[in-house]
Amino acid sequence: MAIKNSPLIAQYLRIKEKVPDAVLFFRLGDFYEMFFEDAELGARVLDIQLTSRSKDGVPLCGIPYHAAQPYIAKLLKAGHKVAICEQAAQDQNARGLMPRQIVRVVTPGTATEELVLSADQKSFLLALYPSGDAVGLAAIDVSTGEFLFASLSDDAGLEEEVTRLEPREIVVPRGLEPLPPFFARLRCTITRLDDSHFAAAAARQVLARRVGGEASIDGEPAAIAAGAALLYLEETFGEDLGHLRAPRPLRITQHLLIDDVSRRHLELTVSSDGARQGSLLAVLDETLTPVGARTLANWIVYPLLDVAAINRRLDAVDEFVSGDLGGPAPDALKLIGDLERLAGRIGSLRASPRDCAHLGRALEAVGALGESLGACRADLVRDLVERLAPPSEAIAIVTATLGDDPPVDPHDGNVIRTGFNPQVDELRMLARDARGVLARLETRERDRTSIASLKVRYNQVFGYYIEVTKTHLDRVPPDYERKQTLVGAERFTTPELKELERKILSAESGLKELELQLFTRMLRDLTRFTPAIQENAGAVGELDALLSLARVARRRGYVRPVLDESTRLLIHEGRHPVLEAGLKRGEFVPNDLDVDPDERQLLLITGPNMAGKSTYLRQVALIVIMAQMGAFVPAAHAQLGIVDRIFTRIGARDDLRRGESTFMVEMRETARLLAGLSPRSLLLLDEVGRGTSTFDGLAIAWAIAEHLHDRSRAKVLFATHFHELTDLARERPRVKNLSMAVREWGGEVVFLRRVVEGAANRSYGIEVARLAGLPDGVVARAREILANLEQGELDEAGMPRLAHGRRQGPSAPQMGLFAPAESRIVEELKLIELERLTPIEAFNILARLSTKAHGNE
Numbered sequence: 001m002a003i004k005n006s007p008l009i010a011q012y013l014r015i016k017e018k019v020p021d022a023v024l025f026f027r028l029g030d031f032y033e034m035f036f037e038d039a040e041l042g043a044r045v046l047d048i049q050l051t052s053r054s055k056d057g058v059p060l061c062g063i064p065y066h067a068a069q070p071y072i073a074k075l076l077k078a079g080h081k082v083a084i085c086e087q088a089a090q091d092q093n094a095r096g097l098m099p100r101q102i103v104r105v106v107t108p109g110t111a112t113e114e115l116v117l118s119a120d121q122k123s124f125l126l127a128l129y130p131s132g133d134a135v136g137l138a139a140i141d142v143s144t145g146e147f148l149f150a151s152l153s154d155d156a157g158l159e160e161e162v163t164r165l166e167p168r169e170i171v172v173p174r175g176l177e178p179l180p181p182f183f184a185r186l187r188c189t190i191t192r193l194d195d196s197h198f199a200a201a202a203a204r205q206v207l208a209r210r211v212g213g214e215a216s217i218d219g220e221p222a223a224i225a226a227g228a229a230l231l232y233l234e235e236t237f238g239e240d241l242g243h244l245r246a247p248r249p250l251r252i253t254q255h256l257l258i259d260d261v262s263r264r265h266l267e268l269t270v271s272s273d274g275a276r277q278g279s280l281l282a283v284l285d286e287t288l289t290p291v292g293a294r295t296l297a298n299w300i301v302y303p304l305l306d307v308a309a310i311n312r313r314l315d316a317v318d319e320f321v322s323g324d325l326g327g328p329a330p331d332a333l334k335l336i337g338d339l340e341r342l343a344g345r346i347g348s349l350r351a352s353p354r355d356c357a358h359l360g361r362a363l364e365a366v367g368a369l370g371e372s373l374g375a376c377r378a379d380l381v382r383d384l385v386e387r388l389a390p391p392s393e394a395i396a397i398v399t400a401t402l403g404d405d406p407p408v409d410p411h412d413g414n415v416i417r418t419g420f421n422p423q424v425d426e427l428r429m430l431a432r433d434a435r436g437v438l439a440r441l442e443t444r445e446r447d448r449t450s451i452a453s454l455k456v457r458y459n460q461v462f463g464y465y466i467e468v469t470k471t472h473l474d475r476v477p478p479d480y481e482r483k484q485t486l487v488g489a490e491r492f493t494t495p496e497l498k499e500l501e502r503k504i505l506s507a508e509s510g511l512k513e514l515e516l517q518l519f520t521r522m523l524r525d526l527t528r529f530t531p532a533i534q535e536n537a538g539a540v541g542e543l544d545a546l547l548s549l550a551r552v553a554r555r556r557g558y559v560r561p562v563l564d565e566s567t568r569l570l571i572h573e574g575r576h577p578v579l580e581a582g583l584k585r586g587e588f589v590p591n592d593l594d595v596d597p598d599e600r601q602l603l604l605i606t607g608p609n610m611a612g613k614s615t616y617l618r619q620v621a622l623i624v625i626m627a628q629m630g631a632f633v634p635a636a637h638a639q640l641g642i643v644d645r646i647f648t649r650i651g652a653r654d655d656l657r658r659g660e661s662t663f664m665v666e667m668r669e670t671a672r673l674l675a676g677l678s679p680r681s682l683l684l685l686d687e688v689g690r691g692t693s694t695f696d697g698l699a700i701a702w703a704i705a706e707h708l709h710d711r712s713r714a715k716v717l718f719a720t721h722f723h724e725l726t727d728l729a730r731e732r733p734r735v736k737n738l739s740m741a742v743r744e745w746g747g748e749v750v751f752l753r754r755v756v757e758g759a760a761n762r763s764y765g766i767e768v769a770r771l772a773g774l775p776d777g778v779v780a781r782a783r784e785i786l787a788n789l790e791q792g793e794l795d796e797a798g799m800p801r802l803a804h805g806r807r808q809g810p811s812a813p814q815m816g817l818f819a820p821a822e823s824r825i826v827e828e829l830k831l832i833e834l835e836r837l838t839p840i841e842a843f844n845i846l847a848r849l850s851t852k853a854h855g856n857e
């Protein structure tokens with residue numbers, strides 16, 4: 001650029017160079033200004049006015065510094081980072097340009113601003129370091145100090161763990177290309193860091209500095225990832241990381257595996273439209289604290305495998321459900337708030353006076369929570385109650401130091417309690433006293449001058465003054481010094497007033513200064529309680545989650561599942577928790593399940609669209625997940641062998657509009673899930689093969705079902721509208737046919753939503769056509785064609801072709817070309833539910849069938 005930059009712009013550009021990928025908030029007086037491209041971007045994203053500097057035409061926009069939070073939140077949500085550049089310590093006498101420096105870079109993974117975080121979700125920064133066959137992973141939630149690590153050995157495991165953590169930001173080595181394809185789905189910020197961040201020596205140092213050394217993390221790749229995460233945090237969040245907890249290994253093998261796609265299909269934490277409403281979490285979450293909400297969400301995503309561990313939770317829920325739901329415990333919980341993030345703000349020295357005052361009240365409520373649950377007998381509850389040990393010293397410090405209603409900003413004054421510090425009391429007295437003195441001075445001057453309208457006042461620019469209106473100027477005494485002239489009045493001061501002014505102002509500013517000092521000292525002192533507060537918060541979260549499960553179980557009539565080491569799943573009158581919650585009591589039709597690897601391994605569920613197949617599949621998965629997270633389940637009875645992984649493959653029905661590639665995706669995912677199945681695995685396949693034309697779709701569905709039966713003992717629920725598949729049950733011993741009951745009623749087809757043994761009615765579509773009033777001739781012809789198709793005599797173009805061996809087993813239906821009259825009677829007979837008929841109805845039906853059989857209808 002030809003234009004010579006002003007010193008300010010030159011300074012800006014120097015600083016901006018350090019943070020090329022962040023929007024730079026450049027502090028100028030009371031504003032954060034953005035320049036150049038940042039200004040253009042800021043104006044667009046933040047919807048504020050773009051202007052330009054009059055001197056040099058540099059594009060510019062700005063926001064008031066004290067209201068920056070919502071703007072930062074908005075930029076982060078739009079996927080940007082924000083670098084905050086402040087004016088460094090000002091020397092009053094220094095001339096020229098104010099020194100400035102970046103004090104913080106707010107990125108999606110390192111933000112602790114409440115406006116950016118959501119109360120019921122963790123906020124992880126992830127670092128990944130691939131090395132040889134392994135990938136080191138570290139995850140830090142800087143808002144709470146949670147710190148996890150893992151060494152992962154394959155791509156599938158990596159995808160699993162990363163998607164479960166739902167990171168806000170991932171840091172990777174700059175050279176890592178290409179990125180794993182699933183990154184695209186995460187919709188989180190990817191930050192590439194130089195190799196220096198991923199060096200073993202640097203990792204050792206920063207781990208030693210922050211968490212007592214690398215010994216706390218096994219596996220070099222994980223230690224290096226952890227080092228990179230910490231270095232990045234130091235650069236962005238800053239050095240105050242006293243709230244970081246000891247790193248914990250992520251124990252992948254201790255949890256029920258549910259891949260990301262399945263998690264979304266099952267709508268565990270968000271529903272298909274991305275909202276929380278309509279998810280399993282929304283039904284189960286009646287927690288009263290944000291820590292509890294995050295704990296419960298975590299349990300849903302990480303169900304357990306260990307029967308004993310699950311029973312510990314179930315025992316706790318059981319005790320609450322059969323007792324008084326914790327009695328007064330909920331009242332205590334409501335007062336606690338987000339103790340975990342509060343601990344984070346205290347440990348990182350970012351807590352406000354109001355936060356600290358709340359800490360005192362929250363810790364008292366923790367004490368009350370412990371008391372209200374003191375008589376509980378369940379093991380887990382007792383352990384958790386034991387962990388509720390609010391540090392009374394911290395409560396004492398806060399109560400003694402802080403006033404009753406301290407402000408958010410510690411610079412505002414009125415922070416420290418009267419009686420805590422003699423100097424504070426004295427300055428406060430002085431400031432207050434001075435006001436009295438001022439009032440007395442005004443009265444005295446009025447008397448002395450006989451000017452009744454004389455006023456002693458204060459303003460920001462001129463300080464204290466005596467104001468006399470023009471009409472009384474002749475009475476002003478000679479010791480008054482003129483300060484300012486207005487249209488109708490003159491303002492004066494006196495030596496006495498000057499002295500008073502000095503005292504008042506210095507008392508007030510001295511007071512604020514001192515209060516800030518004392519507050520900061522208290523905050524530093526409180527940091528030693530951070531681990532204890534975090535420990536309490538953790539226990540509060542679990543108790544809150546358990547109590548929430550208990551309340552939901554009681555209200556919705558859930559029962560305690562029985563878990564064992566078998567491989568059988570037995571559910572009596574199971575319900576879909578989310579669908580049921582949206583219906584009136586009794587409207588949801590419960591269904592049973594009996595599946596096991598030895599006898600009933602693959603259940604083929606046939607039935608028309610909208611009959612309830614997919615609901616049935618999902619409800620089975622949800623019941624299993626609920627049971628293994630330690631919740632009661634929506635059923636009359638459930639006896640469940642532990643499931644180690646759940647896969648769902650929902651066919652293309654719902655995403656046809658997304659085009660051809662969906663079928664590819666479907667097949668790719670299906671291919672993946674065919675590997676690594678055990679008798680403990682549960683597969684839910686819904687409308688597989690639907691994304692392509694009828695015949696190859698059917699062929700694929702058939703082959704997959706065969707494969708699952710022949711090559712694995714995984715439990716499979718296979719819902720399909722391909723009726724032909726039901727023949728598989730004749731050839732494969734562990735395949736059983738189930739169907740969704742439908743029934744004709746008053747000229748309509750009614751879905752009974754009941755799962756019954758046996759295959760569905762083949763000619764359902766034709767029945768509907770008949771009911772809809774299609775001419776008899778057409779219906780009859782349709783039956784003929786159906787029969788032909790069933791015999792495999794015709795292909796999809798209606799042309800004859802050779803029959804294939806496999807489908808024509810010895811018991812394949814042998815219907816003659818002119819069978820429709822009989823078959824129609826048989827179909828009608830199948831639809832009849834004898835137990836629901838009155839004798840008269842039964843007689844009428846018999847009469848009609850008899851007429852039909854005689855061929856004169």
Ligand code: ADP
Nearest residue numbers: 587588589608609610611612613614615616753
């Ligand atoms: P399919 O998969 O067979 O096409 P769905 O499972 O999508 O059918 O069910 C269709 C609709 O039927 C659901 O949206 C729900 O409203 C209702 N439904 C399904 N199962 C039940 C049930 N057991 N009780 C009551 N309503 C149900």
